[in-house]
Amino acid sequence: EAGVAQSPRYKIIEKRQSVAFWCNPISGHATLYWYQQILGQGPKLLIQFQNNGVVDDSQLPKDRFSAERLKGVDSTLKIQPAKLEDSAVYLCASSFSGRILHEQFFGPGTRLTVL
């Protein structure tokens, strides 16, 4: 079974530039998550999708971050314009949706450096 795919793996940009990350979840997983992980901290949820609908985006800085999941499969996360404090690893995860809670499976992450 293929895992969660993410690209790019690394990205270096200057502040005020734009950047986009892509994620393809495990086939059949209806729930998709984007997390931000700052060095030394646990992952922080940015946005959660159920199929192509948003379940939770309460911690997404909507003035600069946007995300979409067209057709309920792969997803993109965009930052425009980037700030220095956006330097982090951006993790995508997916899980099977059902009546009981299912574990999350994570992609390798995208390490973003904003200069």
Add this chain to the structure above:
Amino acid sequence: KNEVEQSPQNLTAQEGEFITINCSYSVGISALHWLQQHPGGGIVSLFMLSSGKKKHGRLIATINIQEKHSSLHITASHPRDSAVYLCAVGYNFNKFYFGSGTKLNVKP
């Protein structure tokens, strides 16, 4: 909002030692997820549990729902166990909140 606290933040052990990592949370949960994050960044699921105890190889996870506390134990620790261990509490609608992690270093 649920507060998730892990302890210790950092842990150094000698190879062969028995290790315990703790996770406490403030609000009742549906399940708790233990994960391992290697230095390269990849996160791997270890256990998902909602009650009692689970064992896989040298790893054991326990949870006490009444006390809102879970522990991850590693028996006969090995340098390859060196990683960050993450605890995430889960709720209905597949929502998870993470602790800040425990960084484990096992010395040969």
